[in-house]
Amino acid sequence: MWSGFPLRPEQASTIAQGIDQLYFFLTAITLFFTFVIFTAIFYFAIRYRRKAKGEIPGQIEGSLPLEIFWSAVPLVLVVVIFVWSSSLFISNSRPPEAATEIFVIGKQWMWQLQHPDGAREINELHVPVGKPIKLTMTSEDVIHDFFIPAFRVKKDVVPGRYTSLWFEATKTGRFHLFCGQYCGVNHALMIGSVVVMEPEEYERWLSGSRKAETMAASGAQLYERFACITCHGAGKAPPFNDFYMSQVKLSDGSTVVANEEYIRESILYPSAKIHAGYDPIMPTFKGQISEEQLLQLIAFIKSLGPQERKSE
Amino acid sequence: MTATATENSTGVNYLNVQYGIRSWLLTTDHKRIALLYLASITFFFLIGGISAVLIRIHLIEPQGALLQPATYNKMFSMHGIVMIFFFLIPSIPATMGNFLIPMMVGARDLAFPRINLLSWYIYVVAGLFTVYALIAGGVDTGWTFYTPLSTTYANGQVMAAALGVFIAGFSSILTGLNFIVTIHKMRAPGLTWSRLPLFVWAMYATSVIQVLGTPVVAVAIVLVGLERMFQVGVFDPALGGDPILFQHLFWFYSHPAVYIMILPSMGVVSELVTCFSKKRIFGYHFIAYSSLAIAAISFLVWGHHMYVSGQSVYASLVFSALSFAVAIPSAIKVFNWTATLYKGSVSYDSPMIYALGFIGLFTMGGLTGMFLASLATDIHLHDTYFVIAHFHYIMVGGALMGYLGGLHFWWPKITGRLYPDAWARFAALVIFIGFNLTFFPQFVVGYLGMPRRYAVYPEEFQVLNIMSSAGASILGVGYVIPLIYLIWSMRYGPAAGPNPWGATGLEWQTPSPPPTENFEQLPVVTEDAYEYGSKEAHVV
Known part of the structure; x- marks a missing residue:
C-alpha cells in the first residue's frame, strides 16, 4: 500500500482485517461492473455511431434469456455478499464472555469514560492490548455515536437506554475516537483518542490515575444514601443477591431478564414493571439520580450477582 | 405513432396565447404550471448550491477556512433541506412530469388542472417558510431532524423549516395524485399500458411513492412540532418517549423518497437512450416493471439507516x-x-451525453x-463521507444528470427553440468530470473514517478534501454554462420545429411550443x- 496515500485506516482490532477483506471484495466487484458497463457503453457508442442522417437500424425488442442471465448474476452475487457480510456481522456483534466492561456517558460535547475500578477519563480511553473490552453506553442528552475507525466499530449512544459495543485491540498506539452521529453545534469537537497500551503499562496507568473507589463501591454507597437498603435489604422489596440477569416474574404474569435496561427502568419508572410478590411501593428516582449514579448502582447490583453471563 | 396533429397554422401556442403576470399566476395549463415550477426549483437549486459552495470552501482547511461551527451546521442543514425537499423531489415530476404526462398520454391537460395550480402555490408557500427559516436564524439539525436534538436541544428556526417541509408534502401528494388519475383515466384511444412511454411508467411508480409515503413524514414532523411546543413526550426519553421511533417514521418516508428522486430520471434516460439510438428500448416490460419493483421494495428497507442505532x-x-434486493x-x-x-444508430447530441453519463454514474x-x-x-x-459520496452519485450523478438530460431533450418542445448543442455537450462533459473529482475522493476519505457533518477534521484528511473542493468548483462552472445558453436560446435560439430529434412519442407530433390544448x-x-x-x- 502506498503509505503516503492510504486506502484504509490502520487495522488495530481483531475484526478490522475481516471487514477490510469484505470491503476490498466489494470494491473489486464495483470496479469490475463499472468497467464492464463503461466499456460496453463506449464500445457500442463508437461501433454503432450514426453514420448517415436518417439511418434506421434493425429493431430488437429484447431477449428473455439475456434478461434472466443479468437478473441471475446480480442475484447470486448479492446472496453471496449478504451471507458473507451477515455472518461476519453476527460474529462481530457478540462480545466475548470475559470482556472487561467500561462505561461510557456521552453528553454535548464530551465523552466521559469510567473503568470498573473507578478510574475516570474525559475524551480519552486507555485500554490494554489483546484484551476484549465491552463498552456499555448511554447519553445524557441527544443521540451520540461512538466511532473508532481503526477498530471498525461504531454504535449509537442513545439517551434513555444502554447500547454496547466491544473490541479487542491488536496494536498499541493512539487512535481516533469520533462522535459519528451529528449532535449539535460542537459535534466535530466531540472527538478524542483511544490509547492502547501493553497490559502492564495499562495496570500502571490504572494505579497511577486519580480515583476514589470502584464503581461497585460507589454504587454500594448510593444504595445506602438513597435508602434503597431500607426496603431491598429488609424483604419489602426484592433483594439483589444473584439478581442480575436472573429471570424476574412480574405481577402481570410475564417474565423479564434483570439486565441493565430493566434495572434502569425500575429505578426511574418503578411502576412500569412490578416484581411479582411485592407491593408497588417504590417511589421514582427520576430527576434525583444522574446517569453516572445509575451506572454505579447497576455496577453494585452486578457485583452482588452471579458472574456476568450474557449481556444481551 | 401515427401523425394525427398537423403543423399549427395560426402560430398561437401556450406561451403567446396570453401575456401578463395574471395569465401565469392564474393559469391552469399544465405546461405553464410546469414553467412556474421550473423557475421556482431553479431558484431553490441556486440557494442549495450556494450553501454547497460555502461548505466546500470551508472544508479546504482542517480547522475550517470560512465559517463558525454553528454556521457550518446551518449551511449543511440548509443544503440538505433545500436540495432534497425543494429541488430534487419536485425536480422532474413537477417540471417534465407536469409538462409531458398529458402530452404523452394524448390528453389536453392533467385530470385536475386547478389542483395542479394549487400544488404549485402550496410548494411556493412552503418554500417561503424555508427561506424565512434561512434568514431568521437558520436551522442546525441537518435535513434529518433527528430527535431529541430537534425537539429539545436545537436552537434556531426548526419549526419554520419543519413547517416548510410539512407543507411541501401536500404539494407532492397532490401532484402524485393528479398523475395517477391522469395516467389511469386519460390515455388516448389505443394507448394501452404496454404502449406507454417508459417515462410515464416511471412517473407512475414515483407518484405511488409520493402518495403513500409523504403522509408518514408529515406525521413525524407534526409529532416533532408537538414535542417541541408542548413537551408531549413522544420522542424525548426524559419525558418517557423513544428517540429511535422518529428514525423509523422518518426513514419510512425518506428512503422511498430517494426513489422519488431517482425513478423519474430513470424514466428520462429510457426515453433518451431509445431516441438517440433510433432503436426500440431493449426489454420494455423489464424496465417498466422494475420501476414498480423498486417502488414496492423501497418501502421495506428503511431500517438500513439504523444498523448502528441499537436495532436488533x-x-x-x-x-x-x-x-440487497433493490440491486x-x-x-x-x-x-x-x-x-x-447495441446495433443502434447512436448519435452524440447533448441529451445523450447526459444519459450515458447517468448510466455510468448510477452504476457506480x-x-x-x-x-x-x-x-x-x-x-x-x-x-462517514462514504455515505455522502454514495448518495451524491445517486442524487447528483443520477437524478440531476437525468434532470439535465431531460431538460435538454425537451427544451426545444418547451420553448420552441434550439440551444447551441456544442456548448451543451461541453457542459455535460465538464459536469461529468467535476462531479467525479468532487465525490470520488469522498469514498476514500469516508473509508479512512472521516465522519460526515464535521466542521473541523483531522489533518490527514486534508488532501482528499482539497481534491473534493477543487472538483466542486469545476462542477459549479458546469452548472452555470447551461443556465447561460438555455436562457440565451429562449430569445436567440433558432426555431426547433415540432420534432428536432426525430423522436417517437405523442409530444413530438404537435408544434413546438405546443398549443394550449396540446393537440x-x-x-x-x-x-x-x-x-x-x-x-x-427481432431476437425474441
Whole structure:
C-alpha cells in the first residue's frame, strides 16, 4: 500500500482485517461492473455511431434469456455478499464472555469514560492490548455515536437506554475516537483518542490515575444514601443477591431478564414493571439520580450477582 | 405513432396565447404550471448550491477556512433541506412530469388542472417558510431532524423549516395524485399500458411513492412540532418517549423518497437512450416493471439507516437482505439501457451525453450502495463521507444528470427553440468530470473514517478534501454554462420545429411550443412506444 496515500485506516482490532477483506471484495466487484458497463457503453457508442442522417437500424425488442442471465448474476452475487457480510456481522456483534466492561456517558460535547475500578477519563480511553473490552453506553442528552475507525466499530449512544459495543485491540498506539452521529453545534469537537497500551503499562496507568473507589463501591454507597437498603435489604422489596440477569416474574404474569435496561427502568419508572410478590411501593428516582449514579448502582447490583453471563 | 396533429397554422401556442403576470399566476395549463415550477426549483437549486459552495470552501482547511461551527451546521442543514425537499423531489415530476404526462398520454391537460395550480402555490408557500427559516436564524439539525436534538436541544428556526417541509408534502401528494388519475383515466384511444412511454411508467411508480409515503413524514414532523411546543413526550426519553421511533417514521418516508428522486430520471434516460439510438428500448416490460419493483421494495428497507442505532440484530438482517434486493431491478435497468445501444444508430447530441453519463454514474452509485446494505461494512461506513459520496452519485450523478438530460431533450418542445448543442455537450462533459473529482475522493476519505457533518477534521484528511473542493468548483462552472445558453436560446435560439430529434412519442407530433390544448385533434394510438423502424431483426 502506498503509505503516503492510504486506502484504509490502520487495522488495530481483531475484526478490522475481516471487514477490510469484505470491503476490498466489494470494491473489486464495483470496479469490475463499472468497467464492464463503461466499456460496453463506449464500445457500442463508437461501433454503432450514426453514420448517415436518417439511418434506421434493425429493431430488437429484447431477449428473455439475456434478461434472466443479468437478473441471475446480480442475484447470486448479492446472496453471496449478504451471507458473507451477515455472518461476519453476527460474529462481530457478540462480545466475548470475559470482556472487561467500561462505561461510557456521552453528553454535548464530551465523552466521559469510567473503568470498573473507578478510574475516570474525559475524551480519552486507555485500554490494554489483546484484551476484549465491552463498552456499555448511554447519553445524557441527544443521540451520540461512538466511532473508532481503526477498530471498525461504531454504535449509537442513545439517551434513555444502554447500547454496547466491544473490541479487542491488536496494536498499541493512539487512535481516533469520533462522535459519528451529528449532535449539535460542537459535534466535530466531540472527538478524542483511544490509547492502547501493553497490559502492564495499562495496570500502571490504572494505579497511577486519580480515583476514589470502584464503581461497585460507589454504587454500594448510593444504595445506602438513597435508602434503597431500607426496603431491598429488609424483604419489602426484592433483594439483589444473584439478581442480575436472573429471570424476574412480574405481577402481570410475564417474565423479564434483570439486565441493565430493566434495572434502569425500575429505578426511574418503578411502576412500569412490578416484581411479582411485592407491593408497588417504590417511589421514582427520576430527576434525583444522574446517569453516572445509575451506572454505579447497576455496577453494585452486578457485583452482588452471579458472574456476568450474557449481556444481551 | 401515427401523425394525427398537423403543423399549427395560426402560430398561437401556450406561451403567446396570453401575456401578463395574471395569465401565469392564474393559469391552469399544465405546461405553464410546469414553467412556474421550473423557475421556482431553479431558484431553490441556486440557494442549495450556494450553501454547497460555502461548505466546500470551508472544508479546504482542517480547522475550517470560512465559517463558525454553528454556521457550518446551518449551511449543511440548509443544503440538505433545500436540495432534497425543494429541488430534487419536485425536480422532474413537477417540471417534465407536469409538462409531458398529458402530452404523452394524448390528453389536453392533467385530470385536475386547478389542483395542479394549487400544488404549485402550496410548494411556493412552503418554500417561503424555508427561506424565512434561512434568514431568521437558520436551522442546525441537518435535513434529518433527528430527535431529541430537534425537539429539545436545537436552537434556531426548526419549526419554520419543519413547517416548510410539512407543507411541501401536500404539494407532492397532490401532484402524485393528479398523475395517477391522469395516467389511469386519460390515455388516448389505443394507448394501452404496454404502449406507454417508459417515462410515464416511471412517473407512475414515483407518484405511488409520493402518495403513500409523504403522509408518514408529515406525521413525524407534526409529532416533532408537538414535542417541541408542548413537551408531549413522544420522542424525548426524559419525558418517557423513544428517540429511535422518529428514525423509523422518518426513514419510512425518506428512503422511498430517494426513489422519488431517482425513478423519474430513470424514466428520462429510457426515453433518451431509445431516441438517440433510433432503436426500440431493449426489454420494455423489464424496465417498466422494475420501476414498480423498486417502488414496492423501497418501502421495506428503511431500517438500513439504523444498523448502528441499537436495532436488533435480526431486524438488521432482514433490512439488509431487502436492501440487497433493490440491486436486481436496478441492474436490470442498467443492462437494458446498455443493450439498447447495441446495433443502434447512436448519435452524440447533448441529451445523450447526459444519459450515458447517468448510466455510468448510477452504476457506480448503485454498486457502492452494496457496501452500505452490507451489515459488516456499514458499521464502519455509517455516518462517514462514504455515505455522502454514495448518495451524491445517486442524487447528483443520477437524478440531476437525468434532470439535465431531460431538460435538454425537451427544451426545444418547451420553448420552441434550439440551444447551441456544442456548448451543451461541453457542459455535460465538464459536469461529468467535476462531479467525479468532487465525490470520488469522498469514498476514500469516508473509508479512512472521516465522519460526515464535521466542521473541523483531522489533518490527514486534508488532501482528499482539497481534491473534493477543487472538483466542486469545476462542477459549479458546469452548472452555470447551461443556465447561460438555455436562457440565451429562449430569445436567440433558432426555431426547433415540432420534432428536432426525430423522436417517437405523442409530444413530438404537435408544434413546438405546443398549443394550449396540446393537440388540435386528440390522437389515436396504433403502435407501441419507440417504433423507430421495422422489426426485421427481432431476437425474441
